[in-house]
Amino acid sequence: MKAVRKKIYVMDNCEYCALPLVFDTYSKCSHDCVYCYTKMSHCGLNLSKNVESNVSLQLSSALASQKETSISKLIKSKFPVRLGILADPFPEEEKRKGVTLKALYELFFKKQKVLISTKSIIPVESDYLDLLKRNKDLVVVKYSFSTFSDKLARKIEPGAPSPTERLNAMVKLEKAGISTILRIQPFIFGVSWNNKTFLAFDKLKGFTKRVTVEPLRVNKIAKAYTQAIFDKLGISCENYFQDIQDKKTPFHGAHHWYHYDGDFLRQEYLKVRKVVNKYGMKFGICGLYDGLANVDLNEGDYCCQVNNDQGFDKQALCTVKSKDQVKDIIEQFDNVTLKEYYEKYDNGDNNISFVRYLRIRGELDNLLF
Numbered sequence: 001m002k003a004v005r006k007k008i009y010v011m012d013n014c015e016y017c018a019l020p021l022v023f024d025t026y027s028k029c030s031h032d033c034v035y036c037y038t039k040m041s042h043c044g045l046n047l048s049k050n051v052e053s054n055v056s057l058q059l060s061s062a063l064a065s066q067k068e069t070s071i072s073k074l075i076k077s078k079f080p081v082r083l084g085i086l087a088d089p090f091p092e093e094e095k096r097k098g099v100t101l102k103a104l105y106e107l108f109f110k111k112q113k114v115l116i117s118t119k120s121i122i123p124v125e126s127d128y129l130d131l132l133k134r135n136k137d138l139v140v141v142k143y144s145f146s147t148f149s150d151k152l153a154r155k156i157e158p159g160a161p162s163p164t165e166r167l168n169a170m171v172k173l174e175k176a177g178i179s180t181i182l183r184i185q186p187f188i189f190g191v192s193w194n195n196k197t198f199l200a201f202d203k204l205k206g207f208t209k210r211v212t213v214e215p216l217r218v219n220k221i222a223k224a225y226t227q228a229i230f231d232k233l234g235i236s237c238e239n240y241f242q243d244i245q246d247k248k249t250p251f252h253g254a255h256h257w258y259h260y261d262g263d264f265l266r267q268e269y270l271k272v273r274k275v276v277n278k279y280g281m282k283f284g285i286c287g288l289y290d291g292l293a294n295v296d297l298n299e300g301d302y303c304c305q306v307n308n309d310q311g312f313d314k315q316a317l318c319t320v321k322s323k324d325q326v327k328d329i330i331e332q333f334d335n336v337t338l339k340e341y342y343e344k345y346d347n348g349d350n351n352i353s354f355v356r357y358l359r360i361r362g363e364l365d366n367l368l369f
Helices: 051-064 070-076 099-109 126-134 150-156 163-175 195-204 223-233 237-241 262-278 292-297 323-333 338-345 354-360
Strands: 021-023 081-083 114-118 139-145 179-187 210-215 282-285
Touching (some): 081 099, 099 126, 150 223, 163 179, 163 195, 210 262, 223 237, 262 282, 262 292
Parallel strands (some): 021 081, 081 114, 179 210, 210 282
């Protein structure tokens, strides 16, 4: 069984990520989503031991350290941490263990901003809601949906709270002054967007102000995983991708991920953005792997759509609004040495990514504690 990392770490694929400082409190949650990435690599719940001690130690060490590392530098500058990358931080076990609650106490005590990704309604239970309310300037909660149909959700997310329960939790958080983001992920074309979607937007109108989308990602290598998803959806993988797969490059990466047609994605994203704007919300593409060609559709400085009012944008490592900008930054850093970077580029400019630079230089592995 592959264990979750018990550390705050920098995401491996962070070339285009403005907020790549992340950690998980659990290796697998209780939602049992059929499309969960972790099902491709391991199964079964593996509770991370002493995660609160690890978080405490890393924060304290980073603040006291005389030696600069990328992580210590980010933590000292109060760089936002994303919680819940490979697993929901609020599985049913959390009610007994309180691992995430302790970690949040530690992060908030250090005045660390946190972006939480979840499907759970535990955040609106009294102990959690009180903590989040007291630290509402330090936290944003992003709720994930693949469908807004309670019936379909019982098939593809059998252990998760229903979409209706999640929407109610978002409204409750917003009424308590805690910012939320609606995340449609995975966005399953022909499934995620229907009449129930508009009912969800009606409920959130006047509360949630930002929406992100990220398409369903499957590959040819993990055949059982991919088959299980489409069996639950009642369609075949071949039929799903028949008209929406890129014809020139149908697959990408070592695992042969299905590659969407960029023009198709753009048309779908424009439809979604039009509705999102109608409800007074901002649109973003969460996850640029299949969306880089359409990154200009983002209505925030970066794909996470974190609430700019709380200053998350001022601490983002980079803003990525166009393909040309990515290309320019890569060319700019291609022949720059680490010493030259510190001397010439390390000036707090949000358009310059320290992490992206090291990724390009092939030095990212040295960033982890």
